[in-house]
Amino acid sequence: MSSASRRLLSTITVKPTPSKAHLHRSIPDTAFPQGFRLTGVHCGVKKSAQALDLGVIISTTPKPASAAACFTKNAFVAAPVVVSKAVLEGNSGTARALVVNSGCANAVTGKQGMENAWSMARETDKLITEHSGGANEQTLVMSTGVIGQQLPISKIISGIQGSTNTFGTNFDAWERTALAFMTTDTFPKLRARTFKINGQEYRMAGMDKGAGMIHPNMGPPGPPHATLLGCILTDVAITPKSLQSALTHAVERSFNSISVDGEMSTNDTIVVLANGAAAASDTKAIDEHADPEAFATFREELKDFAIELAQLVVRDGEGATKFVTVTVKGAPTYEDAHKVASRVSTSALVKTALYGEDANWGRVLSATGSIQLSRPLDPTAVSVTFIPPPTSANTAPLPVLINGEPESVDEQRASEIMANEEFEILIDLGLPGAQGVAQYWTCDFSYDYVRINGDYRS
Amino acid sequence: MSSASRRLLSTITVKPTPSKAHLHRSIPDTAFPQGFRLTGVHCGVKKSAQALDLGVIISTTPKPASAAACFTKNAFVAAPVVVSKAVLEGNSGTARALVVNSGCANAVTGKQGMENAWSMARETDKLITEHSGGANEQTLVMSTGVIGQQLPISKIISGIQGSTNTFGTNFDAWERTALAFMTTDTFPKLRARTFKINGQEYRMAGMDKGAGMIHPNMGPPGPPHATLLGCILTDVAITPKSLQSALTHAVERSFNSISVDGEMSTNDTIVVLANGAAAASDTKAIDEHADPEAFATFREELKDFAIELAQLVVRDGEGATKFVTVTVKGAPTYEDAHKVASRVSTSALVKTALYGEDANWGRVLSATGSIQLSRPLDPTAVSVTFIPPPTSANTAPLPVLINGEPESVDEQRASEIMANEEFEILIDLGLPGAQGVAQYWTCDFSYDYVRINGDYRS
Numbered sequence: 069m070s071s072a073s074r075r076l077l078s079t080i081t082v083k084p085t086p087s088k089a090h091l092h093r094s095i096p097d098t099a100f101p102q103g104f105r106l107t108g109v110h111c112g113v114k115k116s117a118q119a120l121d122l123g124v125i126i127s128t129t130p131k132p133a134s135a136a137a138c139f140t141k142n143a144f145v146a147a148p149v150v151v152s153k154a155v156l157e158g159n160s161g162t163a164r165a166l167v168v169n170s171g172c173a174n175a176v177t178g179k180q181g182m183e184n185a186w187s188m189a190r191e192t193d194k195l196i197t198e199h200s201g202g203a204n205e206q207t208l209v210m211s212t213g214v215i216g217q218q219l220p221i222s223k224i225i226s227g228i229q230g231s232t233n234t235f236g237t238n239f240d241a242w243e244r245t246a247l248a249f250m251t252t253d254t255f256p257k258l259r260a261r262t263f264k265i266n267g268q269e270y271r272m273a274g275m276d277k278g279a280g281m282i283h284p285n286m287g288p289p290g291p292p293h294a295t296l297l298g299c300i301l302t303d304v305a306i307t308p309k310s311l312q313s314a315l316t317h318a319v320e321r322s323f324n325s326i327s328v329d330g331e332m333s334t335n336d337t338i339v340v341l342a343n344g345a346a347a348a349s350d351t352k353a354i355d356e357h358a359d360p361e362a363f364a365t366f367r368e369e370l371k372d373f374a375i376e377l378a379q380l381v382v383r384d385g386e387g388a389t390k391f392v393t394v395t396v397k398g399a400p401t402y403e404d405a406h407k408v409a410s411r412v413s414t415s416a417l418v419k420t421a422l423y424g425e426d427a428n429w430g431r432v433l434s435a436t437g438s439i440q441l442s443r444p445l446d447p448t449a450v451s452v453t454f455i456p457p458p459t460s461a462n463t464a465p466l467p468v469l470i471n472g473e474p475e476s477v478d479e480q481r482a483s484e485i486m487a488n489e490e491f492e493i494l495i496d497l498g499l500p501g502a503q504g505v506a507q508y509w510t511c512d513f514s515y516d517y518v519r520i521n522g523d524y525r526s
Numbered sequence: 527m528s529s530a531s532r533r534l535l536s537t538i539t540v541k542p543t544p545s546k547a548h549l550h551r552s553i554p555d556t557a558f559p560q561g562f563r564l565t566g567v568h569c570g571v572k573k574s575a576q577a578l579d580l581g582v583i584i585s586t587t588p589k590p591a592s593a594a595a596c597f598t599k600n601a602f603v604a605a606p607v608v609v610s611k612a613v614l615e616g617n618s619g620t621a622r623a624l625v626v627n628s629g630c631a632n633a634v635t636g637k638q639g640m641e642n643a644w645s646m647a648r649e650t651d652k653l654i655t656e657h658s659g660g661a662n663e664q665t666l667v668m669s670t671g672v673i674g675q676q677l678p679i680s681k682i683i684s685g686i687q688g689s690t691n692t693f694g695t696n697f698d699a700w701e702r703t704a705l706a707f708m709t710t711d712t713f714p715k716l717r718a719r720t721f722k723i724n725g726q727e728y729r730m731a732g733m734d735k736g737a738g739m740i741h742p743n744m745g746p747p748g749p750p751h752a753t754l755l756g757c758i759l760t761d762v763a764i765t766p767k768s769l770q771s772a773l774t775h776a777v778e779r780s781f782n783s784i785s786v787d788g789e790m791s792t793n794d795t796i797v798v799l800a801n802g803a804a805a806a807s808d809t810k811a812i813d814e815h816a817d818p819e820a821f822a823t824f825r826e827e828l829k830d831f832a833i834e835l836a837q838l839v840v841r842d843g844e845g846a847t848k849f850v851t852v853t854v855k856g857a858p859t860y861e862d863a864h865k866v867a868s869r870v871s872t873s874a875l876v877k878t879a880l881y882g883e884d885a886n887w888g889r890v891l892s893a894t895g896s897i898q899l900s901r902p903l904d905p906t907a908v909s910v911t912f913i914p915p916p917t918s919a920n921t922a923p924l925p926v927l928i929n930g931e932p933e934s935v936d937e938q939r940a941s942e943i944m945a946n947e948e949f950e951i952l953i954d955l956g957l958p959g960a961q962g963v964a965q966y967w968t969c970d971f972s973y974d975y976v977r978i979n980g981d982y983r984s
Binding site: 141142143144145175176178215216329330331332333334415416417420421423424426429430431433434435436437438439440444445447450469472473474512513514515517518519521522 | 599600601602603633634636673674787788789790791792873874875878879881882884887888889891892893894895896897898902903905908927930931932970971972973975976977979980
């Protein structure tokens with residue numbers, strides 16, 4: 069900001085972003101999947117000695133874990149993404165470890181960046197020789213933070229070497245690892261669940277980090293950078309191909325169905341490791357074609373869990389004061405419904421109206437109508453409803469538009485619903501016989517969003 | 527906003543939106559095209575008696591003017607758009623008049639809305655019987671303002687009837703008409719220019735209104751609504767088909783290349799009337815195929831003028847403190863370049879960085895890389911440069927990324943450039959032999975944008 073414009077500063081009144089601390093919960097040690105050891109430590113990428121910035125996850129089963137991943141489609145893919153892709157390919161969809169650093173994205177870093185990403189992976193490989201029999205290149209890599217800046221690679225290597233005595237399997241170890249993923253996330257995003265397939269109990273745990281700008285103290289050179297990173301670990305036995313198939317389905321309906329600000333980063337990565345540690349020795353790895361029922365069960369669990377993790381990112385969205393579900397139904401196809409939900413969820417006018425607690429169906433309609441569907445939309449068939457959260461005293465939905473006709477809206481009731489931190493917007497395109505349904509999760513655009521992303525270097 | 531959240535209000539310091547009043551300029555009477563009479567009056571759609579809200583433009587030449595238009599592609603098209611399309615079709619691309627009201631968009635208003643739009647058109651038709659010999663349905667219609675609310679049609683009809691003695695041809699009449707287009711625009715957007723074709727001098731004048739929310743006093747029911755409306759009037763003689771061809775080309779490179787908040791409205795309309803009033807009686811109407819040279823000259827003039835009008839909308843963007851040109855070159859095609867320029871221009875992260883006066887090439891790069899081009903992008907060929915305005919003391923461009931390699935940026939110099947109200951971001955995709963070039967014009971995302979769009983009903 070120039071000194072001239074500084075002189076013109078004035079003040080406005082804002083709602084502060086509510087605390088999200090209650091979303092971080094303790095999890096019983098027994099809820100975590102078997103056969104994983106992990107840690108989160110401070111190695112020095114972040115300046116504050118309290119800030120964890122290096123995480124390592126190791127699968128301790130004799131055989132490598134099945135591994136699957138979804139990566140950013142951005143043309144400027146970061147070095148760790150390139151390395152993780154190569155490792156997955158080189159091991160036919162298996163891996164034994166994952167190393168992650170926060171504070172520096174290792175993106176737009178050229179040859180040196182590639183070398184550094186490989187160094188992180190190979191240093192972590194050394195920690196797993198006891199399991200892998202010395203096989204190399206079995207570690208996946210993730211980085212998040214500043215873009216265009218080289219990793220402080222010697223600090224990271226020392227950090228990996230020094231981490232050996234810090235590994236654990238209890239909540240503390242999982243929590244430390246989740247903390248090491250964080251940039252400006254306001255809480256560590258860690259969840260776990262158990263589920264049954266063919267009578268056998270399995271576990272799934274995971275962590276992710278949100279689209280947050282890195283800490284302004286990281287300093288130049290290189291602008292900060294928003295990224296979505298996540299990993300899910302499970303003790304199910306499943307073939308690599310089927311795991312990838314399940315993950316692709318799950319990511320489309322979870323991480324690819326959230327929006328904080330509509331930006332796709334150069335580092336976005338979601339990884340799943342399935343090590344089979346809880347499977348009986350005579351249990352065959354789940355295969356999509358050989359055992360479609362078991363596969364369907366697993367895929368559903370994975371999808372629901374991915375949605376839970378993805379929603380945490382939206383709830384912790386930069387400056388977010390609202391968590392809003394956008395449901396689109398009556399669309400020709402799932403893809404059509406997804407496109408409309410995405411457009412409504414990223415509309416700046418819809419998102420500022422959410423912040424203003426205004427049931428502005430006109431903006432919802434405009435955004436809906438701007439999407440070209442595979443079958444023409446019929447404006448006289450579209451209905452829009454605002455739905456309060458199930459925890460409300462009055463859970464009655466509020467229709468604002470029915471079959472293209474604006475309702476005479478009870479403004480008092482509309483304000484009541486919009487005052488909730490959480491609610492749903494249902495858009496029924498109403499096309500006859502159309503079964504396409506999709507959901508998206510979004511947050512509002514607040515003054516704090518502008519402050520966080522506009523003011524951090526001024 | 528709930529009373530609970532009101533209690534938590536705090537204040538932040540903001541840069542106020544700079545005044546744009548200097549962009550409204552007086553224009554000599556002689557600069558306006560011949561053969562047009564026009565007016566702007568207050569008829570009562572807007573509450574304030576000072577606020578003009580009804581404009582009428584009439585072409586007075588014996589033959590109807592060639593007319594062309596580009597309309598919103600939104601599925602929820604407003605009634606005036608439907609009527610204008612029908613009038614254009616019914617008259618084989620000619621028209622004699624244009625009537626516009628601000629304050630109410632006549633969108634999502636069903637049958638009644640259609641009837642009202644036709645009433646406006648037919649009442650205006652009565653003003654032109656002296657020219658048209660009683661031919662009906664020669665008036666195009668535009669509306670902008672609140673959505674989902676019926677027009678106060680009797681006020682509008684009285685307004686049209688009462689306007690007869692207020693028509694003029696001088697600056698005052700043009701200015702009043704431009705004022706009648708406005709919703710929350712902070713200044714009337716009126717421009718004129720002269721040009722020559724085959725040695726003959728012609729004139730072109732036009733006005734538009736921006737993506738602004740209507741005045742909060744308009745009251746319920748129905749949420750406010752952003753729209754782009756514009757019209758260009760010229761005394762050139764050109765065939766309807768060639769006029770449409772020129773306009774389509776011009777709109778793609780002007781009004782379709784600007785972004786305030788990335789929203790497509792239900793009413794967006796740009797109209798051109800060319801009445802041939804300045805053409806000598808033996809001058810043939812310009813035809814794209816019969817006289818490609820004259821056509822090319824006109825198309826270029828129309829494009830440049832449309833860009834000038836379109837830029838005014840961005841300069842007056844809601845809460846805008848910056849006016850930024852995004853130029854993309856070295857793309858496989860124009861369409862590729864346009865897609866990238868559009869994505870960068872609508873990126874919330876780029877726009878908040880512009881507000882924060884931060885030369886954040888990482889965000890520019892992320893947005894660029896998220897677009898799928900017709901030929902794969904080569905990250906090692908991309909360069910990004912920040913270019914100060916030509917009026918700067920130091921006009922040297924600042925490269926921040928050359929062939930995919932981040933430059934060591936002089937932060938002082940970067941701040942200097944970003945402190946300007948106006949500058950350019952040049953993205954060279956650097957694909958060998960690729961000639962695709964496109965420009966986009968955008969503004970920043972400021973606290974005031976959130977205030978204007980989030981707070982207007984609270």
